[in-house]
Structure formats: structure tokens, C-alpha cells
Amino acid sequence: MSDAEKSEPEDDDNKQPAKAAEGSEEKVEISAGQRRKVRKAKYCTLFTRLLHEYKSILLIGIENVGSNQMAQVRMSLRGRAIFLMGKNTMIRRLLKIEAAKDPIFSNLIPHIIGNVGLVFTNDDLSEIRNAILEHKVPAAAKTGAIAPIDVWVPPGPTGMDPGQTSFFQALNIATKIMRGCIEIISAVHLVVKGEKVSASHVSLLTKLNIKPFFYGIKVLKVYESGDVFNAEVLDFSDDLVMGKFFNAVRKIAAITMEVGYPNLTSIPHIFTNAMKAIVAISLETEWMFKESEVYKDMIENPEKYGGGGSGSGSGGGGDTKEEAKEEAKEEEEEESDAGLGGGGCLFGDSDDDGDGDY
Numbered sequence: 001m002s003d004a005e006k007s008e009p010e011d012d013d014n015k016q017p018a019k020a021a022e023g024s025e026e027k028v029e030i031s032a033g034q035r036r037k038v039r040k041a042k043y044c045t046l047f048t049r050l051l052h053e054y055k056s057i058l059l060i061g062i063e064n065v066g067s068n069q070m071a072q073v074r075m076s077l078r079g080r081a082i083f084l085m086g087k088n089t090m091i092r093r094l095l096k097i098e099a100a101k102d103p104i105f106s107n108l109i110p111h112i113i114g115n116v117g118l119v120f121t122n123d124d125l126s127e128i129r130n131a132i133l134e135h136k137v138p139a140a141a142k143t144g145a146i147a148p149i150d151v152w153v154p155p156g157p158t159g160m161d162p163g164q165t166s167f168f169q170a171l172n173i174a175t176k177i178m179r180g181c182i183e184i185i186s187a188v189h190l191v192v193k194g195e196k197v198s199a200s201h202v203s204l205l206t207k208l209n210i211k212p213f214f215y216g217i218k219v220l221k222v223y224e225s226g227d228v229f230n231a232e233v234l235d236f237s238d239d240l241v242m243g244k245f246f247n248a249v250r251k252i253a254a255i256t257m258e259v260g261y262p263n264l265t266s267i268p269h270i271f272t273n274a275m276k277a278i279v280a281i282s283l284e285t286e287w288m289f290k291e292s293e294v295y296k297d298m299i300e301n302p303e304k305y306g307g308g309g310s311g312s313g314s315g316g317g318g319d320t321k322e323e324a325k326e327e328a329k330e331e332e333e334e335e336s337d338a339g340l341g342g343g344g345c346l347f348g349d350s351d352d353d354g355d356g357d358y
Contacts, residue, residue, distance in 0.1 A: 043086060047094050050082060051105065054120035058128065058231075059108075059221035063115050064139065073135050073217060081121035081128050088112050104226030111221050111228060126234045129219045136216035141197045141205050151191035151205070151212040157183045158208060171200060 030038075062070070062085070074083055092112050099106035121128050141151070153173070160182045168175045174185045191201055191212075205212060219231040253265040262270060275291070282292035283299070298305050 040090070043090065044094060047084065047086070047091070048098065050084060050120045051094075051098060054082070054122055055224065056121050056125055057108070057223040058119040058121065058125065058132070058219050059111055059223065059228075060117050060119055060132065061115065061218040061220050062117055063218075064215040065217055066137075069135060069137055069216070073132055076131055076135070077119075077121075077128065080123045080131075081119050083117060083119055085117040088114075088116070091118070107226060107228045108223050116220065125222060125224070126237075129231065129234050132217050132219060136214040138211040139213045139215045140211050141191075141202050141213060143197060143199045143202050145197050145213075147191045147193055147195055147197055148213060150189065150193045151201075153184060153188040153190050153204070153208065153210070155184045155186050157181055160207065167204070171204060 058081075070083070077083075092109055095105050095109045095112070099109065119128065119132070141147075157178065158175075158181065162177050162180070162182060165175060165177075165182060168182065168184075171188075171190075173188050175182050176185055177183070190204070191197055219234075221228055222231055222234065249265050252263075253269055256263050256266040257269060279292045279295050282288055283296060288296060
């Protein structure tokens with residue numbers, strides 16, 4: 001075999017790696033539009049999976065929330081909830097596609113407005129909401145921002161020199177000069193909740209080094225099994241709901257007993273009243289039965305049941321003594337009245353006639 005024939009296979013082997021390298025370079029070279037399509041496809045798959053995997057969704061507002069703060073909230077709820085952000089148009093389009101298959105998702109579409117996100121969870125909604133609201137960071141006031149809370153400036157020294165008194169006068173803030181610095185006399189309601197923060201407010205708060213606002217994630221709406229309701233509903237605890245339920249039951253029982261229409265709510269009260277009447281008759285007629293013997297024993301031996309003893313009567317001892325004294329005084333007055341003129345007037349005569357004794 002010649003040297004030329006031996007070298008031919010070597011040339012083919014060299015060509016194959018070159019072709020593989022060219023193919024790999026072609027795969028790496030993807031346009032920006034293709035990358036966007038890939039990202040959108042992944043987002044659609046993830047959104048659809050979360051929508052069917054989790055039964056509850058919290059709609060959150062992320063206005064004035066930084067990435068670091070968002071990362072802390074994600075870490076605190078890792079394994080319990082999944083945060084998903086995205087463009088509102090994309091989320092609404094995916095919800096419309098799913099609503100065509102299952103109409104329960106259509107109720108969520110009108111609420112995808114503004115800077116919002118979604119939190120998917122299967123845990124207790126109240127606990128997840130409280131964990132989200134715990135993470136708040138202080139923030140300085142910004143000109144033109146809407147005040148989420150009332151802003152008060154506390155009284156006391158400001159550390160500012162007396163030359164800046166005119167600044168406080170422009171804001172109608174009463175001050176005085178104390179030890180070479182301006183001191184605010186009384187607390188000032190600087191910004192009212194819901195109003196815009198002006199530039200002068202920002203300047204004053206900055207000079208006093210006051211960060212009045214706390215920004216964090218807000219829970220706006222709750223979606224569960226096709227229903228969307230306000231997040232305030234999560235404030236109702238199980239004890240509160242049960243208390244309201246039993247309060248309604250008591251009112252129904254009172255109404256039905258008044259109109260004489262027995263039902264499940266009034267039957268226990270009817271039996272209780274009947275039992276009271278039977279026990280009262282039994283104690284009055286001394287015809288005893290097992291249940292009434294207990295009440296008879298309570299009447300005959302009150303000290304056994306904590307009544308009639310020195311401990312229970314000690315609190316009202318002073319009142320009873322005073323009442324006894326008043327009764328004694330009244331009796332003495334009646335006796336004295338009878339002794340002075342009551343006996344002499346029995347026969348229509350008075351002692352002044354001087355007729356003597358009969």
C-alpha cells in the first residue's frame with residue numbers, strides 16, 4: 001500500500017471533527033428573537049403547570065419593592081410557596097387560553113392590572129400572607145409619592161442652627177431656640193395618609209433624618225377554587241368565625257322561642273326551661289327525684305357548694321351591718337313614736353286633757 005493511500009483515511013478523520021465543530025458553532029449561534037421564543041415557551045409551560053398544581057393563588061403588589069427584599073421573601077417561603085412574575089399581557093393571554101378549557105380561571109383575568117405578581121401555594125393562606133407582610137424595609141420620602149401612612153414629626157431638638165428658622169416658619173411649625181439649636185415645640189402632623197408628598201416635606205424629613213415609610217409586598221387578592229376575594233378575608237380566624245356563627249344561632253333561638261316556633265336551635269333551651277320548672281315544683285311539693293335532690297342539698301347545705309360561708313359573705317359584711325343598723329334605727333323610731341302619742345290616742349283623747357288614767 002502506497003503512502004498516498006494510507007493518508008486518505010487520515011484526511012477523512014480530520015474532516016469529521018471539523019464538521020462537528022462547525023455544527024456546534026451553528027447551534028450556539030441563536031438570534032435574540034429565537035431566545036425570546038424559547039424563554040416564552042418555558043414560561044408558558046411553567047405557568048400552566050403551576051396553575052393546575054396549586055389550588056390557591058395570592059395576587060401581590062410589588063410597588064417600591066427591591067430585588068433584595070424580594071429575594072428574602074422567596075427564601076423565607078421556599079418549599080411552601082412559589083413566586084412568579086411576568087408581563088401582564090403574557091399572564092392574561094395564558095389565563096384566557098386556560099379559561100377556554102376551564103372557565104374558573106376567567107375570574108382572575110380582570111385583576112391582573114398594575115405592578116403585580118402571583119404566589120402559588122397549597123399551604124394555609126393566612127400563614128403565607130403573614131410571612132410575606134413581615135418583610136418590610138424603611139424608606140425615605142420621595143417627592144410626588146402618595147403617603148401610605150400619616151407622617152408625624154416628634155417634638156424635640158433638631159440639631160439645626162437658628163439661621164434655618166425661616167424654613168420651619170414656611171411650614172407653619174412652631175419652634176424655639178434652645179442651647180443654640182432649633183427645637184420643635186409640639187408634634188406636627190406633616191403629611192396626611194393618601195396625600196402627595198411635597199418637596200418641602202422631603203427636605204424637612206431628610207434634614208431630620210426621618211424615614212417615615214415602610215415598603216413591602218402587599219397581598220391584594222386571593223384566588224381559590226375559581227373565587228377571587230379581598231385579602232382582608234384572611235383576617236378572620238377560625239375562633240372569630242365560630243364566635244359569629246354561635247352568636248347567630250343564639251339570635252335565631254331567641255326569635256323562635258319568642259314566636260313559639262320550635263326548631264333545632266331552640267329545643268335545648270325549651271328542655272332547659274322545662275327542667276327548671278319541674279325542679280321548682282319538686283322542691284315546693286317535696287316530691288323528690290334524682291335530679292332535684294342535688295338542688296335540695298344545695299339549699300339545705302349552701303356552705304358545701306361555696307355559698308353562705310364566711311368567705312363569700314366577707315365582701316358584703318359592711319353593707320349588711322349598715323343595713324341592720326338602719327333597720328334598728330327605724331324600729332326604735334317607730335317604738336318611740338308609739339310611746340309618745342300612739343297609746344294616748346287610741347280612744348281619741350290626748351294627754352293634754354289631764355283626765356288621768358283609766
